[in-house]
Amino acid sequence: MNTSAQAASKQNAGYRSAEEVGDGMIVGLGTGSTVFFAMERLGARIREEGLSIAGVPTSYQAAIRARRYGIPLTSLDEHPGLDIAIDGADQVDPALRLIKGRGAAHLREKCVCDAAERVLIVVDRTKMVETLDAPVPVEVLPFAVETVSRRLAALGADPVLREGVKKDGPVVTDNGNFIVDCSFGAIGDPDRLEAEIASIPGALECGLFTTYTEKITVIIGEEKGCSVVSLR
Numbered sequence: 766m767n768t769s770a771q772a773a774s775k776q777n778a779g780y781r782s783a784e785e786v787g788d789g790m791i792v793g794l795g796t797g798s799t800v801f802f803a804m805e806r807l808g809a810r811i812r813e814e815g816l817s818i819a820g821v822p823t824s825y826q827a828a829i830r831a832r833r834y835g836i837p838l839t840s841l842d843e844h845p846g847l848d849i850a851i852d853g854a855d856q857v858d859p860a861l862r863l864i865k866g867r868g869a870a871h872l873r874e875k876c877v878c879d880a881a882e883r884v885l886i887v888v889d890r891t892k893m894v895e896t897l898d899a900p901v902p903v904e905v906l907p908f909a910v911e912t913v914s915r916r917l918a919a920l921g922a923d924p925v926l927r928e929g930v931k932k933d934g935p936v937v938t939d940n941g942n943f944i945v946d947c948s949f950g951a952i953g954d955p956d957r958l959e960a961e962i963a964s965i966p967g968a969l970e971c972g973l974f975t976t977y978t979e980k981i982t983v984i985i986g987e988e989k990g991c992s993v994v995s996l997r
């Protein structure tokens with residue numbers, strides 16, 4: 766898919782997801798280039814229709830964007846139950862299991878996904894795969910990065926500490942932790958792998974999302990229009 770087709774697909778998915786948001790809703794705001802289109806459209810609905818919502822941002826980047834688009838912000842402390850969350854993904858399989866975290870925001874994104882009644886995942890078609898096989902990001906307590914990396918290697922990964930692009934040294938997340946990217950190749954049993962990673966002390970959260978499939982709706986943006994997939 767060329768860049769302009771991909772941008773149009775992301776925009777169509779993002780804009781479509783914003784139409785699912787109703788007056789008075791508390792909305793989880795994911796991080797990434799696709800969900801920013803949803804925020805842009807939500808901002809327009811606030812200005813043009815007087816839509817009244819508040820968003821819970823999953824990162825500094827999401828908060829900055831939301832403010833720019835005029836979306837009032839709140840927190841999980843004030844709203845531990847969210848009506849809906851809108852987020853992107855790096856890969857989606859036919860059972861609607863996800864890999865997330867290219868932007869290192871998956872820890873807060875998982876908290877928001879867990880708190881939401883419905884979750885809209887906005888992607889372009891390149892994210893839809895038969896088998897999850899992208900590297901799985903793991904947010905790791907810096908104190909335990911070596912022990913966690915050993916345990917991840919024992920699970921079959923090739924763990925790589927994520928380095929900054931415009932920063933020397935490791936990426937430090939919005940929560941003050943490191944990211945270890947783990948290539949497992951094709952992941953035969955994502956549910957089990959997520960549970961195994963969750964059992965490692967110091968592995969704070971991984972980018973596999975396997976337990977929310979029943980409340981997820983995937984909006985797949987196309988160059989023209991969208992298709993919508995859910996298990997319900």
Ligand SMILES: O=C[C@H](O)[C@H](O)[C@H](O)COP(=O)(O)O
Binds near residue numbers: 797854866874
């Ligand atoms: O940490 C980042 C998030 O999980 C993103 O939602 C994910 O990486 C997708 O981002 P994008 O929509 O830019 O492809």
